[in-house]
Amino acid sequence: MKKILKTSFVALAAITISFAQGFKIETTGEQTFNFEDKRNQATFFSTTPLEDVTGISNAISGKVTFDVSDINTLTGTISIPVASLDTGIELRNEHLASPNWMDAEGYPDIIFKIKGVSDVKVEADNKLSAKVTGDFTAHGVTKEVLADVTMTYLVESEQTKKRAPGDLLGVQASFNVNLSDYDIENMLIGQKVAEEVKIDIGMVGSNAK
Amino acid sequence: MNKKQKQVITIGIILIAATFIIWLLAGGDFFTKTQILVEKEVTELDQMLGVTPQKEYQDSFVFGLVPPGLVYTAEMISVATLSGVILLISGLFYFKYKTKT
Numbered sequence: 109m110k111k112i113l114k115t116s117f118v119a120l121a122a123i124t125i126s127f128a129q130g131f132k133i134e135t136t137g138e139q140t141f142n143f144e145d146k147r148n149q150a151t152f153f154s155t156t157p158l159e160d161v162t163g164i165s166n167a168i169s170g171k172v173t174f175d176v177s178d179i180n181t182l183t184g185t186i187s188i189p190v191a192s193l194d195t196g197i198e199l200r201n202e203h204l205a206s207p208n209w210m211d212a213e214g215y216p217d218i219i220f221k222i223k224g225v226s227d228v229k230v231e232a233d234n235k236l237s238a239k240v241t242g243d244f245t246a247h248g249v250t251k252e253v254l255a256d257v258t259m260t261y262l263v264e265s266e267q268t269k270k271r272a273p274g275d276l277l278g279v280q281a282s283f284n285v286n287l288s289d290y291d292i293e294n295m296l297i298g299q300k301v302a303e304e305v306k307i308d309i310g311m312v313g314s315n316a317k
Numbered sequence: 318m319n320k321k322q323k324q325v326i327t328i329g330i331i332l333i334a335a336t337f338i339i340w341l342l343a344g345g346d347f348f349t350k351t352q353i354l355v356e357k358e359v360t361e362l363d364q365m366l367g368v369t370p371q372k373e374y375q376d377s378f379v380f381g382l383v384p385p386g387l388v389y390t391a392e393m394i395s396v397a398t399l400s401g402v403i404l405l406i407s408g409l410f411y412f413k414y415k416t417k418t
Contacts, residue, residue, distance in 0.1 A: 149371050158347040164353055167323055196352040196374045234365065234372030260367040271362055278366025300346075310368040 129176035129259045130177040132233040140173040141277045141313030143186065148311035150188050156299040163204065168311050172277075174223065179236055179259070180225050188218045188311070208293040210247055219245040223252070234261045240281070249290045255283035274316025281309040321414040329407030331354035333400045339397045340380055349395040 126227055150262030152163040163189050176194040190212040205212035221243045235256045244253040260278040262268050268276045284304050287294045294301040318326075352374040359370045383397045 147371055151372065162372070164354075164374070166371075179414045195386045196350060196354060198389070199349060236409055258367055260365070262362075262365060267365075268361060270384065276318075276366060278363075280368050310371065312363075312366050312368060 110187075112222050128178040128180070129228040129230060129236065130175065131162075132178050132230075133176065133261055134263050135176055135261075135275055138173060138175050138181070139275065139277075140171055141260060141275075141308055141315050142171045143168055143279075143311045143313040145188065145272065145312055149309070151308045151310075152193065153306040153308070154304075155302045161195055161200070163193045163195045165189070165192040165194070168309065170220075172279075172313065175263070179228055182222055182225050182240070186220045186311075190218060192215055201298065208295075210292065215248045216248070217245075218253075219247070220253075230255060231258070234263075235259070236274065244283075244285060246285070247290045247292050251285070251289050253283050255281045257281045259270045272314040272316065274314040277313045277315070279311050279313070280310065283307055319414060319416050323413050325407050325410040325414060329403050332403045336396050336399045336403070340382060343380040346379050346381045348383060348385040349392055350379040350385070351389060351391045353377040354381060361379065 110206075112119045148166065148168040150165045150168055153166075154161045159188045163172050167189050168186060168265040169188075170184060170186035172182060172186075174182040185282065189203055193204055193210070195204060204210055207214065222240055223243060224241040226239045226241065228236055231237055233256065237256070242253060242255065243250050258280045262276045263272070263279070264275050266272075284306050286303050287301070287305060288303060292301060326397045333391075353418050354372050355371050355375050357369040378391060378394075384395045386392055
């Protein structure tokens with residue numbers, strides 16, 4: 109009987125640990141991080157037969173909430189205004205915002221809404237990597253995407269205060285989307301853009317209220 | 318074709334060839350660019366937060382094969398537009414030196 113109880117306890121502990129992977133830091137409980145820093149950046153990378161195209165946006169906004177000890181509780185939404193995308197060529201920016209492409213007037217924001225977390229790996233006490241499933245909305249179409257995400261948690265210190273008050277959460281995310289899934293025409297200034305676009309997001313949020 | 322017309326054609330071809338050579342030496346970009354993408358320096362805090370270096374478009378001229386648009390004057394400087402101008406000027410001189418018979 110003792111053996112059965114012991115085995116059950118170990119199994120229960122193992123299940124709890126495996127389902128409750130989180131940061132092992134001083135801060136505890138549910139935390140909400142706001143991403144409003146203009147240094148946060150989303151990068152859209154694609155290729156054409158003649159040259160590569162990189163679009164950048166520094167107008168990321170949104171927030172995420174999670175229990176520090178369990179990253180599986182992660183929820184939140186991140187959005188990027190279409191009009192903020194810069195490709196380094198004015199005419200290309202205009203094409204990108206036009207109705208055939210992203211239609212900035214009709215669908216002003218690109219949105220990523222977090223739905224779930226899987227494959228959590230503890231890289232360090234304050235660093236986790238995971239696959240984050242979310243609804244990605246662009247050009248009025250919403251599709252589920254899977255992003256590779258790395259999150260680093262820094263408890264407030266004299267060094268972090270130089271950037272923002274409160275604890276800081278660094279997020280690096282990467283995923284691919286297919287243009288045809290979002291009814292986007294793949295011609296940009298007469299050049300055929302690759303079907304797949306790689307999206308990278310690097311952002312830092314603060315939990316200061 | 319007289320001697321002067323031959324000279325005009327030769328000079329035109331040399332100038333057009335020169336624009337292509339300059340274009341190749343400038344990196345052979347398809348579009349002329351007035352901005353290039355550069356990576357910003359990563360701070361120690363950014364490294365601690367695990368975020369990749371931020372990029373930004375900075376003003377810089379890259380001579381391309383064709384102009385990407387006709388918004389800025391600098392965008393129009395390309396192999397295609399310069400060759401067009403050289404062809405036009407060469408053509409004018411070619412007809413100017415045409416010997417009347």
